Amino acid sequence: MSFPWAKQYAPTNPVMKWVDERLPLPRLVYNAVGAGYPVPRNLNYFWNFGVLAGVALTIQIVTGIVLAMHYAANAGVAFDSVEHIMRDVNSGWLLRYAHANGASFFFIVVYIHIFRGLYFGSYKAPREMVWLLGLVIFLLMMATAFMGYVLPWGQMSFWGAQVITGLFSAIPLVGDTIHTWLLGGFAPDNAALNRFFSLHYLLPFVIAGVIVLHIWALHIPGSSNPTGVEVKDEQDTVPFHPYYTAKDGFGVAIFMTLFAIMVFFAPNALGHPDNYIPANPLSTPAHIVPEWYFWPFYAILRAFTIDFILPAKLWGVLAMFAAILLLFFLPWIDKSPVRSATYRPLYKKFFWVLIIDVLILGYCGGAPAEEPFVMLSQIAAIYYFAHFLIVLPIVASIERTLPLPASITEAVLAKHGNTVSDADGTAAAAPAE
Incomplete structure (x- = not known):
């Protein structure tokens, strides 16, 4: 997107001007973060x-x-x-x-x-x-x-x-x-x-x-x-x-x-005390866990306990990788024309359900592989995939979204109870964000 009103870089220092003409790095930085x-x-x-x-x-x-x-x-x-x-x-x-x-x-x-x-x-x-x-x-x-x-x-x-x-x-x-x-x-x-x-x-x-x-x-x-x-x-x-x-x-x-x-x-x-013990191939720790940031995916891996057509271990591996790869298709799964959850009341509710679901997966991933944590992992894993594959498409098709502001400026001023001028120059009340 081009912004015609953006301020253009014009070095005044002779050294910077010389550098910019031969290697426009100052201009690049200015246009990127300036x-x-x-x-x-x-x-x-x-x-x-x-x-x-x-x-x-x-x-x-x-x-x-x-x-x-x-x-x-x-x-x-x-x-x-x-x-x-x-x-x-x-x-x-x-x-x-x-x-x-x-x-x-x-x-x-x-x-x-x-x-x-x-x-x-x-x-x-x-x-x-x-x-x-x-x-x-x-x-x-x-x-x-x-x-x-x-x-x-x-x-x-x-x-x-x-x-x-x-x-x-x-x-x-x-x-x-x-x-x-x-x-x-x-x-x-x-x-x-x-x-x-x-x-x-x-x-x-x-x-x-x-x-x-x-x-x-x-x-x-x-x-x-x-x-x-x-x-x-x-x-x-x-x-x-x-x-x-x-x-x-x-x-x-x-x-x-x-x-x-x-x-x-x-x-x-945030670490594990067992890692202060030297590695011993002959002594298996009672509870092997990865770092905390892997716990939600580790819980999905361990949620599969029954062989069905394929071994349970393979199902767990496929599901663990699918949990991440699924996010790559999200722009095409969610077909709602409205972006922000601020104007999507139903989507907002399910978003917070997803947050809770991921937190449950994280808790179960760091817990021992025993009941009730395995069952909780299975329920949370089912919802995780259902959220993206079932809930999002349905919500996008049935949701009644709130009216969007005509512009960003209108939304900003509306938060302070102000008004903006419409195209004819008359004052119009901005809808609440």
């Missing part, structure tokens, strides 16, 4: 989480690079090298805790970002590609986080690798071959640790590249907004800088405060 990029004037703090995700990724890359300088990807010394980082490297404890908790904060931010998109319909046309690239980033994050969880080579690291890679053995005919290929052997050992370390180091840079594509795709149609109404004219927008750089700066300050509290006062709250 006054040259108009954004809807009604964005709320839920639109901060894209920037916060970038901050979280930066923390992970910086701390990860330094940690890699001291880590040894060898099954015989990997656990000891982590202890060396914690005890002997200057500020090593801070780097390791920041990296471990940074992963959790990264997922918290991204989960909120995803559910914001679900609530405000940010996946709808013309922003389908923005949504799809966001999901690719999410998948890359999951792969990176899993491989990073293996690197400390504690009990939960080893057995997590054994269980998760073992899922591929459920695939008929080629499953065992894929399992052996992933590990580089028949069980997690040096080969697996080296592979996971190299990929864990590489994938964050791949994520950064996809984020560039994600932002590029966003700048073509422009940012969505809480009303779901497209930008009509200059009155509907404000420059990204200084209005939203200030707003994002406040969000970053809150994020970093909470992050510092976690790192300094509760660094192990």
Whole structure:
């Protein structure tokens, strides 16, 4: 989308002018995050989480690079090298805790970002590609986080690798071959640790590249907004800088405060104590669980307990991957012409049901594989798929939506009880948002 009223970049400093003529990087930055990029004037703090995700990724890359300088990807010394980082490297404890908790904060931010998109319909046309690239980033994050969880080579690291890679053995005919290929052997050992370390180091840079594509795709149609109404004219927008750089700066300050509290006062709250025990292939932990951000999908995996045509394990694997892949088709599943749940009262109710359902799946995924958690997982998994495949299409066809405002400006002024001028210049009352 082109914005004819956007302020154009015109460097006045001779050095910047010389650089811009030969490498228009200053112009690119200005048009991407500066006054040259108009954004809807009604964005709320839920639109901060894209920037916060970038901050979280930066923390992970910086701390990860330094940690890699001291880590040894060898099954015989990997656990000891982590202890060396914690005890002997200057500020090593801070780097390791920041990296471990940074992963959790990264997922918290991204989960909120995803559910914001679900609530405000940010996946709808013309922003389908923005949504799809966001999901690719999410998948890359999951792969990176899993491989990073293996690197400390504690009990939960080893057995997590054994269980998760073992899922591929459920695939008929080629499953065992894929399992052996992933590990580089028949069980997690040096080969697996080296592979996971190299990929864990590489994938964050791949994520950064996809984020560039994600932002590029966003700048073509422009940012969505809480009303779901497209930008009509200059009155509907404000420059990204200084209005939203200030707003994002406040969000970053809150994020970093909470992050510092976690790192300094509760660094192990989101981890598992068994990972402070060296990996022992002869001693299986009583309760093997992945990190908390995988729990909803782990619950779906464990919800299948009966062989029906295919083995239960294979059904669980298919359902776990389908739970994520289903989101790629969401722009075409939800056919409602109205984007924002603000104007979709029935959809809004089911959105909160979905939130509760995912929280139940998360709770069951972290609980032991026993009753009543298995039964709760099965019920919650059924609703999860029913929500996207049954509920959304029905809601889109029968829902009576609320009247949309004529413009973003009209919605903003209506919140304050003001009026806007119509096309003839007369005062017209703006409908309530």
